Amino acid sequence: MKPKTKRGQNRREKILRAAEKVFGTMGFADASITDITREADTAQGTLYIYFKGKEQIFSELVEEMGHHTREVIAQAISKSTSRLDAEKQGLRAFLHFVRERPELYTIVEEARFVDPVAYKSYFENFAKAYQTGLEAAQLAGEIRDSDNEVRAWALMGIAKALGEKYAVMDPSKDMDHIADVAFDLIENGLRR
Amino acid sequence: MKPKTKRGQNRREKILRAAEKVFGTMGFADASITDITREADTAQGTLYIYFKGKEQIFSELVEEMGHHTREVIAQAISKSTSRLDAEKQGLRAFLHFVRERPELYTIVEEARFVDPVAYKSYFENFAKAYQTGLEAAQLAGEIRDSDNEVRAWALMGIAKALGEKYAVMDPSKDMDHIADVAFDLIENGLRR
DNA sequence: TCAAAACATGAATGACGATTCATGTTTAGC
DNA sequence: GCTAAACATGAATCGTCATTCATGTTTTGA
Numbered sequence: 001m002k003p004k005t006k007r008g009q010n011r012r013e014k015i016l017r018a019a020e021k022v023f024g025t026m027g028f029a030d031a032s033i034t035d036i037t038r039e040a041d042t043a044q045g046t047l048y049i050y051f052k053g054k055e056q057i058f059s060e061l062v063e064e065m066g067h068h069t070r071e072v073i074a075q076a077i078s079k080s081t082s083r084l085d086a087e088k089q090g091l092r093a094f095l096h097f098v099r100e101r102p103e104l105y106t107i108v109e110e111a112r113f114v115d116p117v118a119y120k121s122y123f124e125n126f127a128k129a130y131q132t133g134l135e136a137a138q139l140a141g142e143i144r145d146s147d148n149e150v151r152a153w154a155l156m157g158i159a160k161a162l163g164e165k166y167a168v169m170d171p172s173k174d175m176d177h178i179a180d181v182a183f184d185l186i187e188n189g190l191r192r
Numbered sequence: 193m194k195p196k197t198k199r200g201q202n203r204r205e206k207i208l209r210a211a212e213k214v215f216g217t218m219g220f221a222d223a224s225i226t227d228i229t230r231e232a233d234t235a236q237g238t239l240y241i242y243f244k245g246k247e248q249i250f251s252e253l254v255e256e257m258g259h260h261t262r263e264v265i266a267q268a269i270s271k272s273t274s275r276l277d278a279e280k281q282g283l284r285a286f287l288h289f290v291r292e293r294p295e296l297y298t299i300v301e302e303a304r305f306v307d308p309v310a311y312k313s314y315f316e317n318f319a320k321a322y323q324t325g326l327e328a329a330q331l332a333g334e335i336r337d338s339d340n341e342v343r344a345w346a347l348m349g350i351a352k353a354l355g356e357k358y359a360v361m362d363p364s365k366d367m368d369h370i371a372d373v374a375f376d377l378i379e380n381g382l383r384r
Numbered sequence: 385t386c387a388a389a390a391c392a393t394g395a396a397t398g399a400c401g402a403t404t405c406a407t408g409t410t411t412a413g414c
Numbered sequence: 415g416c417t418a419a420a421c422a423t424g425a426a427t428c429g430t431c432a433t434t435c436a437t438g439t440t441t442t443g444a
Contacts, residue, residue, distance in 0.1 A: 196442095197440095197441065197442080198441095199440080199441070224430090224431060224432080225431075225432060225433080226431080226432095236432085236433085236434095237433085237434075237435080239433095240432095240433070240434075245432075245433075246432070246433095
């Protein structure tokens with residue numbers, strides 16, 4: 001499963017990157033093992049040296065997305081002074097990351113149907129972290145009192161939808177602008 | 193394709209309802225024609241009298257969801273006095289509808305991968321309508337000036353995420369409460 | 385009442401593609 | 415430089431359905 005030589009590590013990584021591209025652009029069902037191995041310049045059988053099957057590669061990519069997202073957001077937040085500012089920096093970093101790796105993001109969304117368990121835990125973990133942050137901000141008096149679980153899911157929903165629209169569907173607009181508009185809504189709401 | 197007798201109409205409808213249930217619970221890939229026809233107490237071949245194939249049934253369900261959602265929201269909004277109130281009533285009605293037909297909602301989400309064209313037009317239409325409403329509210333001075341396209345996608349994202357979480361994943365909480373919390377966030381933002 | 389149209393059946397067909405495996409090649413470490 | 419382990423190959427296998435179709439049954443309308 002895990003490679004023991006440098007050569008093996010390279011090959012495994014090459015297959016993962018090919019799978020990211022192929023799954024992300026054609027979707028899980030339409031992507032064949034042949035597509036992935038062709039993209040990786042590899043024989044079909046080689047894939048089964050490093051992975052149990054089609055689904056396992058996919059799941060591994062979902063996990064990868066989880067790690068990277070956590071890293072990216074943690075990094076972005078670390079410089080923040082207030083909780084609300086952390087919110088803003090986290091959103092901005094997330095959107096930039098998704099625009100850089102739209103395939104990986106699409107894979108996470110498809111996980112809802114291909115690997116529902118991974119999908120659920122992915123988002124429930126994020127929601128919990130989000131909620132904890134909101135709770136702290138609430139205790140610190142930065143934000144108004146409300147149901148922070150519902151708020152956490154709502155805020156995640158904003159990030160998901162904007163990522164889907166402005167990183168995957170229509171990646172032409174400036175991401176900082178998107179983040180600014182969204183954060184203004186999050187901070188101040190709609191009301192004049 | 194379209195039935196010409198009452199008997200045919202009943203059969204077609206029965207198959208559609210079976211497909212809604214089967215696609216919604218097992219997902220498109222795992223759902224077999226046999227599963228659907230078994231659920232509908234029908235022979236496999238009968239399905240092909242009324243539908244071109246597996247994908248076409250699916251697409252028809254996506255369209256159905258579009259019609260119903262539009263109806264439900266239009267109905268809910270019709271009683272509203274202000275644009276912001278329309279926002280609230282629309283959100284509430286949407287969440288109730290999704291809790292009543294979670295399978296239909298899951299199907300729309302899976303359409304992103306099964307029928308991307310239908311999916312894209314579904315959400316772009318909603319976004320446009322949403323944006324138009326926001327534009328009017330802005331002109332009426334009810335809400336602050338900002339980029340209403342981005343806002344529209346953000347607000348749709350809230351509705352999608354809350355529907356997914358509180359209608360599909362965890363349907364135990366009171367939907368009016370969910371809608372109230374979300375609308376408070378939309379109206380006033382987080383800031384104290 | 386009866387013929388034609390509409391509807392219904394479900395076993396057989398056929399395509400597709402994930403996975404396996406018998407056979408080679410390369411690398412690590414002594 | 416040798417050999418065992420690790421890695422690589424790709425054609426053949428095998429299971430899984432979606433779809434078809436030859437054969438019945440029911441409904442319609444005159």
